[in-house]
Structures are given as C-alpha cells and as structure tokens.
Amino acid sequence: MPFIPHTEDDVLAMLAAIGADSIEALFDEIPAELRVRGLEGVPPGMNEMAVARLMHQRAAQDGMPLCFIGAGAYEHHIPAAVWEIATRGEFYTAYTPYQAEASQGTLQLLYEYQTMIASLTGLDVSNASLYDGASGLAEAVLMAVRANRKSKSRRVLMPATVHPIYRKVVHTIVRNQGIELVELDHSGSGNIEPEYLKRFEGEEFAALVIPQPNFFGVLEEVDALTDWAHVNNALAIGLVNPVALAVLTPPGEWGERGADIAVGDGQPLGAPLSSGGPYFGFMACKQEHVRQMPGRIVGRTVDLDGRTGFTLTLQAREQHIRRAKATSNICSNQGLMVTAATIHMALVGAEGLVRVAHACHANTRALVERLTQIECVEQVFSSPYFHEVVLRINQPVGEVLRALAVQDVLGGYDLSADYPELGNAILICATETKDEADIERYAQHLERILSRRKDGPICTKLRPRAGTF
Amino acid sequence: MLIFEHSKPGRLNAAQTPGPQPAYDGIPERFRRTRRPLLPEVSELDAVRHYTRLSQKNFSIDTQFYPLGSCTMKYNPRGSNSLAMLPGFLARHPHAPIESHGQGVLACLFELQEMLKEVTGMKGCSLTPMAGAQGEFAGVAMIRAYHEARGDGARTEILVPDAAHGTNPATAVMCGYQVREIPTDANGDVDVEALQAAVGPHTAGIMLTNPSTLGVFERRIKEIAGIVHRAGGLLYYDGANLNAILGKVKPGAMGFDVVHLNLHKTFSTPHGGGGPGAGPVVVGERLLPFLPVPMVGYDGDEYRWLDEKECPQSIGRLSAHSGNTGILLRAYIYARMIGRAGMERVAEYATLNANYMMAQLKAAGFAPAFPARRATHEFIITLKQEAKELGVTARDFAKRLLDYGFHAPTTYFPLLVSECLLIEPTETESRETLDAFVEVMAKIREEAQQNPAVVTGAPHTLPVKRLDDVKAARELDLVWKD
Numbered sequence: 001m002p003f004i005p006h007t008e009d010d011v012l013a014m015l016a017a018i019g020a021d022s023i024e025a026l027f028d029e030i031p032a033e034l035r036v037r038g039l040e041g042v043p044p045g046m047n048e049m050a051v052a053r054l055m056h057q058r059a060a061q062d063g064m065p066l067c068f069i070g071a072g073a074y075e076h077h078i079p080a081a082v083w084e085i086a087t088r089g090e091f092y093t094a095y096t097p098y099q100a101e102a103s104q105g106t107l108q109l110l111y112e113y114q115t116m117i118a119s120l121t122g123l124d125v126s127n128a129s130l131y132d133g134a135s136g137l138a139e140a141v142l143m144a145v146r147a148n149r150k151s152k153s154r155r156v157l158m159p160a161t162v163h164p165i166y167r168k169v170v171h172t173i174v175r176n177q178g179i180e181l182v183e184l185d186h187s188g189s190g191n192i193e194p195e196y197l198k199r200f201e202g203e204e205f206a207a208l209v210i211p212q213p214n215f216f217g218v219l220e221e222v223d224a225l226t227d228w229a230h231v232n233n234a235l236a237i238g239l240v241n242p243v244a245l246a247v248l249t250p251p252g253e254w255g256e257r258g259a260d261i262a263v264g265d266g267q268p269l270g271a272p273l274s275s276g277g278p279y280f281g282f283m284a285c286k287q288e289h290v291r292q293m294p295g296r297i298v299g300r301t302v303d304l305d306g307r308t309g310f311t312l313t314l315q316a317r318e319q320h321i322r323r324a325k326a327t328s329n330i331c332s333n334q335g336l337m338v339t340a341a342t343i344h345m346a347l348v349g350a351e352g353l354v355r356v357a358h359a360c361h362a363n364t365r366a367l368v369e370r371l372t373q374i375e376c377v378e379q380v381f382s383s384p385y386f387h388e389v390v391l392r393i394n395q396p397v398g399e400v401l402r403a404l405a406v407q408d409v410l411g412g413y414d415l416s417a418d419y420p421e422l423g424n425a426i427l428i429c430a431t432e433t434k435d436e437a438d439i440e441r442y443a444q445h446l447e448r449i450l451s452r453r454k455d456g457p458i459c460t461k462l463r464p465r466a467g468t469f
Numbered sequence: 470m471l472i473f474e475h476s477k478p479g480r481l482n483a484a485q486t487p488g489p490q491p492a493y494d495g496i497p498e499r500f501r502r503t504r505r506p507l508l509p510e511v512s513e514l515d516a517v518r519h520y521t522r523l524s525q526k527n528f529s530i531d532t533q534f535y536p537l538g539s540c541t542m543k544y545n546p547r548g549s550n551s552l553a554m555l556p557g558f559l560a561r562h563p564h565a566p567i568e569s570h571g572q573g574v575l576a577c578l579f580e581l582q583e584m585l586k587e588v589t590g591m592k593g594c595s596l597t598p599m600a601g602a603q604g605e606f607a608g609v610a611m612i613r614a615y616h617e618a619r620g621d622g623a624r625t626e627i628l629v630p631d632a633a634h635g636t637n638p639a640t641a642v643m644c645g646y647q648v649r650e651i652p653t654d655a656n657g658d659v660d661v662e663a664l665q666a667a668v669g670p671h672t673a674g675i676m677l678t679n680p681s682t683l684g685v686f687e688r689r690i691k692e693i694a695g696i697v698h699r700a701g702g703l704l705y706y707d708g709a710n711l712n713a714i715l716g717k718v719k720p721g722a723m724g725f726d727v728v729h730l731n732l733h734k735t736f737s738t739p740h741g742g743g744g745p746g747a748g749p750v751v752v753g754e755r756l757l758p759f760l761p762v763p764m765v766g767y768d769g770d771e772y773r774w775l776d777e778k779e780c781p782q783s784i785g786r787l788s789a790h791s792g793n794t795g796i797l798l799r800a801y802i803y804a805r806m807i808g809r810a811g812m813e814r815v816a817e818y819a820t821l822n823a824n825y826m827m828a829q830l831k832a833a834g835f836a837p838a839f840p841a842r843r844a845t846h847e848f849i850i851t852l853k854q855e856a857k858e859l860g861v862t863a864r865d866f867a868k869r870l871l872d873y874g875f876h877a878p879t880t881y882f883p884l885l886v887s888e889c890l891l892i893e894p895t896e897t898e899s900r901e902t903l904d905a906f907v908e909v910m911a912k913i914r915e916e917a918q919q920n921p922a923v924v925t926g927a928p929h930t931l932p933v934k935r936l937d938d939v940k941a942a943r944e945l946d947l948v949w950k951d
Contacts (some may be wrong), residue, residue, distance in 0.1 A: 002807045003544050003737075004818050005899040014825040014900060017832075026820045027717055029686045029843050034718050038809070041587030045808025048548040055802060059557030061573030062565070069562045072789050079485045081517050083554070089531025090524035093545050096743035101931045102871050105526035106742040112472050115949040119507035125947045128743075131599040134789035165789050172761070172785035173606070176613060176645035219500050249502050265789065272554075275574050276563030276790020277599065278745035290945065296743065300949075301941035304926075309933035313941040319602075319639035320882075324648045329602045329639035336741030346472050346516040350508040351481050358490030365494055384497055405569045413564055432487050 002045060063408060066438055068367070070388045070429025071215070071413035072133065072163050073276060074268045076243070076356065077433060078340075079347045082270045086340040096296070096332045100311040101303075106335070107310035110298040113342040120245045121238070121262040122252025123284035127295040129338045130330065133239070133265025134166040136281025137209070138173035139294045139328055140237045140263045143285075144207035145179060146327070147260070147292040150233040153204035159184040159192045161214035162239060164418040179206075190216045190381030190390065194224040205234040210259065212240050212248060216427065217364075217388025218381055219248070226255030235260040242282065243268040243360065244386045246353040252286075261285045270344030271337050280334035280341065291317060294328035359432035360387035363439070367430040370443045376450055380425055388429045390415065390422065393450065397424050403449045409442050472509045472519050473949055480510040507951070526932045527742070528876045534902050538847045538879035538891025539634070539682060541712045541734030546803060549737065553798035563790040567773060574794065575772035579765040581801040582749075588812060589711075589728045590721025591751035595760040597792035601709065604729025604748025605640040605676070608705045610784045611727055611752065611759040612674045613644055615703065618758075618782060624673035624702070630659050632683055632883045634709060637676045646673060653885060657683040657839050659693060668700035678707040679723065680714070680845035682883045683838070684823075684891065694724025703727065703755070708748075711735045712895070713820060713846035716813030727752045735815070736800035747796040758782040763791050818896035819846040822903060826894055829907040834914070838886045847893035849886050856888045861917040861924045863888040868935065869916070869927035873909045 006014075011023070020026055027035070046054070067075055086092070090105060097103030097110075110128045117126035130136040141156050156174075158167055158181040171181060182205070187193035191214060208229040212220050222238070229236040238251030238259040251259035267279035285293055291314065299313035319326040348356065364387045371377050371391060380390040393400060397414040404411040412426040419425060430439065509516070528535065535542035558574060565571055582594040598604035609627065616624045627641035631650045638648040649667055652660045659677070675697050679687040687693070697704055706725040712735045720728045732738050733746035740746075752760060762783045763774040774791070777783060807815070823844040827837055830850055838849035852863045867877030867890070879891040894903055917924045928934065 001814055001818075002811050003546065003897050004814060005897070006818060006821075010900045011821065014821055018821075018824045018828045020824070023817045023821055026817075026824055026843060029688055030714075030718055031688065031691065034691070034722050036590070036717065036719050036722065039587055039716055039812055040809075042584050042809040042812055043805070045811045046805050048546075048806060051548065051802055051805050052552055054805070055552040055555060055577075058573035058577055059555035061576075062557050062561050062570050064557065064560055065565065065570055067560075067562050067565070069564045071564055073563050075560075075562070077485070079482075079513070081513065085517065085520045085524065087550060087554075088521070088524045090527040090529045091742055092550070092739045093530035093542075094527045094742045095535070095537060095540055095542060095740040099528070099867070099871065099877050100936050101868065101928050101933055102528040102876060103526075103742075104932045105523035108471070108526070109520070109523055111947070111949070114947055115471075115473065116506070116508055118948045125945075131603065131745075132789050135599070135603070135787060163789070165786060168786045169789065172610070172787060173643075176610065177643065178645070219496070223499070245502070246506060247496065247502055248500055250506075272559035272795075273562045274559055275561045275565075275571070275794040276792070277788065278793040278795050279789075280745070290947070297947060299941040300946040301937045301944075303934040303936050305934055307933055309936045311936045311938055311941050313938070313945070313947075316942075319635040321635070322639070323635045324638035324642050326635070326639040326642075329606060329636050329643050331600070331602055331636060332740070332743040332746065333600055334741075334745045335743030336739065337745060339742060343516065343520050346509045346511060346520070347482055347485050347513060348508075349480075349482055349486075349510050350505045351510070352486035353506070353508060355486045355488070355490050359487040361496065362491055362494060384495060384500065386496070402566065402569075405566045410562060410565055410570070 065408040065410050066441060067410045068428050068430060068442060069410050069413050071427055072265060073273055075273060075431050075433050076268050078270050078272065078344065081347060082340050082344045085343050086336060091339050092336065097312060104310060107298050109339060109342050111300055111310050113338050114298060116345050117282050117284050120242055120250065121284040122250030123262055124287040125290050126282065126284040127293050127297050129334045130281030130283055130295050131333050132279045132281045134169035135173060136263040136283055137166050137239055138170040140261045140283060141170055141174055141179065141207065143292050143294060144235045144237055144261060147289045148206045148235050151204050151206055153206045154178055155180045155182050155205050157182050157184050157205050157208040159209060160186045161191055161216060162209055162211050163215045189383045190218040191220045191383055192225060194221050194228060197228050201232060205232065207235040207237050209237045209239055212238060213244055213386040216381060216390050217385040218383045219385060222254040226259055230257055238262040240264045241268060242266060243353065243357050246357040260289060266341050269341040271340060278334055278337055280337035292327060294330050356432050363430035363432065363434050364389060367428060367439050370439050371446065374443065374447045374450060380422055387431060388427055391426050391428055393424050395424060395450065397426050400449055404445055407445045409445050411442065411446065471949055472511065475511050475515045475519060476509040478510060480512060482513045484513060533874055533876050534898060534906060535876040536878050536892050536894050537876060538893040539709055541893060541895055543737055543895035544897040545737050545739045546806065549799040549802040552802050553795055558798060572772055575765050577798055577801045579767050579772055581797055582765060584804050585730060585749055585751055588715060589751045590719030591728060592754055593757045593760050594749060594751045595764045596749045596797050597761050597787050598729065598748035598750060599788055599793050600744060600746045601729060601731040601748040602636045602640065603787055604750050605636055605707065606643060607750045607761050607784065607787060608727040608729050609640050609644040611756045612703045612705065614759040614784050615756055616673055623670050626671045627673055628667060628675040630677065632681055632885055633676060633678065634682060634707065637707060657681065657685040657842060658687055658689060661689050661692060664693060665696055668696055668702060672700045672702040674703040674705055676705045676707060678709050680710045684845055684848040685839055685842045686845055690723045710846065713816055715816045717816045721753060727756050732796060732800040737803045738796045738799040745793045745796050747793045747800065759784050761785065761787050815896055822894040822896060822898060823848050826892060826903050826907065830910060833907055833911045835910065838889060847891060849889050849891050851886050852888040855914065855917065859917040859921060861921055863890055865924045865927065866913055869913045869924045870909065871928040872930045875906055875909060
C-alpha cells in the first residue's frame with residue numbers, strides 16, 4: 001500500500017485494542033445512506049516509476065522556449081543552493097511555527113526575511129508574507145481603509161497603470177466590504193500624470209496606489225504622487241518589484257514623508273516561473289500601522305534563561321485569536337517561498353542584486369534598440385523605464401506572437417485586449433538571463449514574420465508619443 | 470547568529486551575479502536609490518552553512534512524528550516534489566501560449582479537477598485559491614453571488630458552529646456577512662434545535678466541517694442540510710478534515726453546495742514551514758456559474774483556460790495567475806500514485822490509527838473528550854484532571870513532548886474543551902510510532918507526579934527554552950538593526 005506501513009498483523013492487533021471487528025466498523029457512526037462505494041472517476045494507482053515517465057512526458061511537452069515575457073513574472077537566475085536548501089525536509093515538511101521552541105530555524109529565517117524586506121522597501125516593518133502580489137495589493141487596500149485615521153473614506157484610487165489582473169483580483173477581494181476602486185487613466189507618457197490628479201482634489205480617498213515600475217515598465221513620478229496622497233489625507237500604497245528596488249528609490253523615501261505601505265510579488269527573488277505559482281506577496285509598512293497589518297509576523301525576544309529566540313507575535317490581529325474581528329482571514333500562506341527568497345537574497349547579496357537590476361535594464365535597452373530597428377516596430381512611450389517596454393507593431397499582436405511561438409520564441413505580453421487605445425501593443429522584457437544572441441534570435445524571427453505578412457498595413461514610423469490622449 | 474552578523478562589506482558571491490554592469494543608462498537620477506539595501510554580504514559557503522544549520526533547529530515530518538491535529542501532517546512523498554520540479558514545469562511562464570507551450574501542465578490540472586470532483590461528489594472545480602482560507606473566501610463569495618444573482622438581498626448572515634476554525638468567521642466578515650454562532654451539544658454534534666431557531670430569511674448559509682473540529686462525525690448532517698436549504702441558505706464544507714472521509718463519504722451526498730479542499734493536508738503537498746498550500750473549490754449545480762476563474766477546459770482535443778468570457782457570472786480572480794500550480798502538480802502526482810484504491814485506504818488507515826491511539830491513551834489512563842464516540846482521523850484528550858491534580862497543563866505536556874522528540878499535538882483548540890490536545894496521527898505512521906508516543910505520554914504523567922518542575926519547565930533540550938511572548942509583543946523587535 002503506497003505510503004501506508006501497516007502489516008496484516010498490525011491491523012489485527014490494533015483492531016483488537018480498539019475492540020472493533022474490522023476497519024469498516026470504525027465508520028459505523030456515519031449514516032449508511034451517505035456511504036459511497038468506490039471512486040470510479042479516479043484512475044488506478046501507479047508506482048513512482050510509471051508516474052515519473054508520465055510527468056517527464058508532460059513537462060517535455062511544454063518545451064523550453066526563449067522567453068521575453070514579463071508582465072508580473074520574471075525569469076531570473078536562481079542559485080542552485082536556494083532550492084537544495086529550501087527543499088531540505090526540515091524546511092519543506094515543517095508547519096507554521098506555532099511551537100516556537102521546535103521551530104527556531106523557520107522563525108529566525110523569517111526574522112531575517114522581514115529585515116531584508118524592510119530594508120529593500122525603506123520601511124520600518126515587514127510581515128512574513130502574503131499569497132502573491134495581486135492578493136497582497138488587495139490586503140494593502142483593506143489595510144489602508146482600516147489604518148487611515150484622517151479619512152473614513154472607503155474609496156481607493158487605482159491607476160490604469162497597475163497590472164490589469166491585479167486590479168481584477170483587488171476588485172474580487174474587496175468588493176463585498178463596500179470598498180470602491182476609482183480608476184485613474186494613464187497619460188500618453190504611459191504613467192500617471194500628477195497634474196491629472198487635480199480633478200480629484202476635495203474628494204476623500206483612503207489611499208492612492210502607486211506602481212513603481214508600473215505595468216508598462218514605465219517609472220512613475222512617485223515623489224509627487226506620494227505627496228499628493230498625503231496632502232489629500234490619503235495613504236500612499238507603493239506596488240513595487242523587489243529586484244527594481246535594488247536601484248530605485250524605496251517607497252519609504254518617496255516624497256516628503258514616504259509611502260505608508262509597500263507591497264509586491266516576491267517571485268523575482270528565487271521563485272521559478274512555474275506557470276504562475278507558487279510565488280509570494282511581500283508587505284512592509286510604517287511602524288504606526290503595524291497592528292493593522294495582515295499575516296504572520298515574527299518577533300525577537302528572549303527565553304527563560306535570557307537567550308535570544310524568535311516567536312510569532314502580535315497574534316491578537318489574527319483569525320485564530322480574533323475570529324470575526326481579525327485583520328484578515330489569511331493564516332499560513334507561502335512560507336517555503338519566503339524560505340527560498342531569504343536564501344536567494346543572502347546568496348546574491350546587495351551588490352549582486354544591484355548588478356542583476358542593472359543587467360535587466362541594460363538588456364531591455366539592447367532589446368528595444370534592436371527591435372525598433374525593424375520596420376514597423378516602434379516604442380510607444382519615451383518615458384524612463386526599468387526592464388519592460390511597450391512596443392507597437394503594424395499587425396495584430398496575437399497572430400505575430402503565435403508565429404513567434406512556433407519558432408520557440410515567446411515575444412511578449414499582448415496588451416491589445418486590456419489597452420485597446422495603444423493599438424497593436426506588446427509588452428516586452430529582457431532580464432539578466434538574456435544575451436546578445438538571444439536578442440538577435442528574437443529580432444530575426446520578428447523581422448521575418450512581419451515582412452512575410454503581406455496583409456499588414458503600410459507603416460510609417462512614428463516618434464514615441466508624449467502628451468495626453 | 471543572524472546572517473547579517475556573518476556579513477562583511479565588500480564580500481561578493483561572484484558565481485551568482487552578472488559581471489559589473491554599465492550603471493543606470495537611462496534611469497534619471499531622481500528615481501535612483503541612494504543607499505544600498507541591507508542585504509548580507511557573505512560567501513556562498515557562509516550562506517549554505519547558515520541556512521543548513523537553521524534548518525536543523527526545526528521539527529518536521531521528515532525528522533519527527535508530528536501529530537498536529539487538524540493539520541494532517543502525513544508523509545510528503547519525495548517523488549511528488551522532484552517530479553513537480555522538472556525543468557519544463559519550472560521554466561514555463563504563466564503567459565506562455567497554452568496551445569504551443571502549455572498542454573502538458575494543463576492536462577495535469579484538468580485531470581486533477583476531475584479527480585477532485587469525483588472524490589467530493591460535486592459538479593465543477595476551480596483550482597485557483599492559493600490556500601484553505603482563500604478557498605473559504607471563494608466559497609462564501611460564491612454563496613453571496615448566488616443570492617445576489619437571484620435578487621435576494623435580505624440574506625446578511627452566515628452561521629458558524631462555535632467549534633469552527635477561526636478562519637470561518639473571519640472569512641464570512643471579509644465577504645461582507647455578519648456571523649452568528651451555533652452552539653455544540655454535549656456529544657459534540659451541532660445543536661440542531663438551536664440551528665432551527667437561528668435560520669430564516671436572513672440566512673445566507675452555514676459553514677461546517679465534517680468530521681467537526683471535535684474529531685467526531687456530525688451524525689445529523691442530512692437534517693442540518695435540510696434545515697438550512699429549506700430556509701433558502703446554502704451549505705459550505707470546510708475541507709480541513711477531508712482526510713477522515715476520503716473515499717467513504719462525499720460532501721456532495723451530505724448536501725453541501727460548495728467545498729474547499731486543503732491539498733496540503735489530504736493530498737500530501739508539503740506544509741513548507743507555513744505554506745504554500747492550495748485550496749481548490751468544488752461546487753454543486755447551483756454554484757457552477759460563480760466559480761473563480763481561470764479554470765481548465767477540455768474539448769477532447771485541446772486544453773484551454775476558461776476565463777471571464779466563458780464564465781461571465783464568476784466571482785472573478787483570486788490570484789495574479791492561476792493559483793499555486795507547483796503545489797497542484799504535487800497533489801496531482803500524489804493522486805496518481807495512490808490512485809483509486811489508495812484514496813479509499815487513506816481514510817481507513819487514518820481512522821484506524823486515530824482510534825488505536827485513543828484506545829491506548831485511554832488504557833494508559835488519559836481522558837478522551839468524547840469517550841462514547843468513535844474517533845475519526847483525529848481525537849481529543851483533555852488533561853483537565855492532570856491540570857487540577859498535578860498542576861501540569863496541556864501546554865506543559867506539549868512542551869515536554871518536544872524533549873522526547875515528538876512534535877506536540879494541537880493545544881487549546883478547539884476552544885470548547887479545556888486543557889485539550891487534538892491528536893491526528895495520519896495514515897502514514899506505523900503502529901510502533903504510535904505506541905512510542907503513548908508510552909511517552911504516560912512517562913510525562915509519571916514525571917508530573919514525581920517531579921513536576923521537569924514538565925512545567927520543559928523543553929530542556931531544544932535550542933531555546935520557553936520564550937517570553939509578552940516581551941515579544943510589548944517591545945516589538947521585528948527587524949534587525951545594525
């Protein structure tokens with residue numbers, strides 16, 4: 001029996017100790033009419049060898065294409081040691097550290113993680129993780145509504161430059177609590193125009209969400225936006241990429257007073273792409289809001305002998321103590337991903353992460369320069385960017401991306417459904433994992449595909465757009 | 470020692486970083502960070518040694534018996550891990566086109582959906598919730614969407630038994646509902662008369678775990694379902710305890726409208742020191758249109774995502790992509806390995822182990838909380854006698870167990886039973902392990918009789934003794950400062 005150690009003798013002896021005739025008798029409190037016989041829809045079992053064969057086939061079926069997609073999930077080098085250590089049984093098969101004395105490994109690691117995230121975001125405190133960036137943003141919105149002492153508003157300003165799926169997730173999670181997301185259009189420069197916010201002055205908002213870099217890869221004027229939020233009694237929520245934070249101003253230093261909450265997806269810190277998960281969300285905030293933060297938090301303390309130790313703390317915020325009055329229903333979430341991220345950050349280090357960020361930026365610049373040499377490919381926004389850029393082509397994006405995929409090149413993320421106003425727009429990304437030959441391979445395939453298609457309209461090369469739509 | 474204390478300015482792990490880069494081409498100065506983040510500057514060996522040593526300070530299933538009630542700490546097959554981490558699965562971008570670069574993974578996910586429908590007796594499945602609590606959220610949000618779609622705005626209340634997990638009431642509130650608690654009777658069943666009195670046109674639904682958190686099967690479940698359905702409410706099944714009934718009873722047959730599963734419990738995916746889990750939801754006919762997206766569809770030829778276009782009444786999305794795919798793959802691999810017969814055996818041997826342990830502990834003089842009832846996959850003993858006579862509490866027993874190399878059972882939950890240990894051995898533990906645990910429990914009681922300080926001062930053999938939780942909360946130290 002797979003994974004069940006009992007011998008026949010064991011079963012007989014155990015039943016005798018219980019005083020039952022059969023295993024079946026142990027289910028005698030279940031009303032007979034509820035009992036099912038058999039699970040016809042489940043296939044018979046396979047041993048590990050047979051399952052391995054099946055899974056190798058399935059994994060091979062999906063190929064190993066050359067990937068230039070970003071859009072919230074980024075291919076980065078992960079040191080081999082990260083997952084070798086994270087999948088050690090002592091990390092992999094432990095549970096949430098409720099028994100602190102028997103969980104000092106996980107607890108100390110989480111304390112180190114909180115320190116790293118607080119430093120990356122420039123904020124005072126960090127929790128021990130959330131599910132992912134999108135649901136983390138939803139938690140940040142709920143937290144801001146609770147934490148804003150200057151405004152009782154349940155409205156939150158949500159720019160169109162935030163990942164469209166993130167906006168959908170936030171909507172799903174906050175809508176039943178009567179919170180309204182007020183959409184803020186993007187400007188022709190691909191970011192939020194601080195001037196444009198003037199139309200909202202005099203209205204009350206609990207918070208303004210500020211993505212940096214935003215979904216288009218463009219850098220937002222975070223100082224002006226943060227100050228605008230504070231002048232208007234709203235909290236500022238920074239939505240950030242942790243690798244970009246190695247080189248960009250951290251949310252805690254935005255504007256005069258800094259953002260109040262920072263959230264984001266931790267995937268770029270050691271989580272493989274894995275079709276979208278598991279990743280993890282990170283969240284940091286100013287000290288004054290710590291009691292409104294959702295999720296686990298680890299604190300350093302001492303034991304009976306005065307030795308340093310670590311334990312879950314501020315549990316009075318959480319569902320297992322507060323039940324209906326908890327800050328969130330979240331409990332255990334992405335512990336192992338945070339374990340990997342902490343080891344990843346330790347292995348790469350401060351200088352390493354800065355170099356990774358620079359290499360991403362430099363490779364994306366090289367990619368843009370090469371692709372825009374192709375006739376009918378243009379850069380849509382001229383604003384500064386980090387490691388993603390919007391390009392426009394003269395043909396339907398979906399068809400071009402499919403033709404590229406046939407060549408095992410994943411050319412980017414199709415923006416035409418979410419942002420029809422941008423035309424045939426693609427969001428592209430090149431991380432540190434790409435080199436000149438990769439970029440050339442993409443460019444040559446794209447060039448051939450675009451020139452082969454005779455039905456495309458004649459293109460006239462335009463300057464990158466600036467100004468308002 | 471913290472990793473930061475191993476750090477030395479200028480030390481670089483060059484094997485893991487790109488070479489020196491041209492700085493800031495095109496990023497204007499006003500966007501740039503001026504101070505380096507506080508990340509460790511250590512060698513690869515320093516980091517590997519540090520985190521390997523930290524791992525050794527943990528208890529885990531791979532190193533200890535871990536009978537943590539309600540958490541189903543069964544063996545996590547290594548094969549599930551290594552096969553889910555094949556390079557093809559790890560490298561796949563979530564937005565890679567599914568026609569050309571995704572049929573392999575989607576086939577696994579589709580088949581997992583089908584198997585989960587079968588074991589629960591439900592009609593539709595969405596794998597996207599990333600944890601049990603998110604599955605709960607999805608379930609209650611669907612109940613709300615169902616009532617709203619029928620124009621029934623009067624239903625403002627969710628019923629929750631007083632024995633329920635704390636996530637149940639917290640979830641109901643996140644979905645905009647008020648919570649009404651339903652009491653439990655002396656035998657551990659829901660007080661059906663109190664339930665009858667509580668339901669009405671304001672009832673949106675009830676959240677139930679069966680077997681309940683008290684470790685007993687809710688015998689009047691059909692009656693409960695009838696009462697709630699007649700009042701116009703729906704029934705939500707918290708899958709926390711599905712391991713007890715896998716292959717024996719389907720929640721669909723009990724009358725539930727929506728179920729969430731904890732794949733990190735029943736389907737043996739790792740607990741990871743606190744996640745990631747996976748909390749898929751399965752529903753009956755009435756809630757089909759409201760399932761969260763995306764789901765995997767199959768037309769006999771090709772697998773594809775079903776999203777807002779195909780499911781316009783969906784409650785929407787819960788994650789940036791499609792949930793914790795890597796965890797779903799582990800559950801799929803486990804399900805394929807144990808197969809149909811193996812799934813039926815899960816509940817059988819989990820129940821055998823729990824009843825055996827309960828009988829042996831009773832024989833050793835410990836008091837089961839519900840001695841007249843069968844144990845399911847878990848059971849409660851109450852140490853209220855020991856606390857009164859010997860001055861040692863459930864917490865003391867728990868801490869002393871750690872000294873003997875056993876992870877403690879769940880303590881002080883459910884809240885209804887004083888000085889309780891909720892014990893869940895799971896099906897993957899041998900009789901020898903269970904016997905050893907019972908022996909140690911008896912030994913701890915002896916110690917408590919002869920030298921209680923040994924027990925009340927435990928643990929003595931771990932990296933730290935009992936920690937000062939009050940100091941931790943009062944003098945918050947959440948971040949290391951140089």
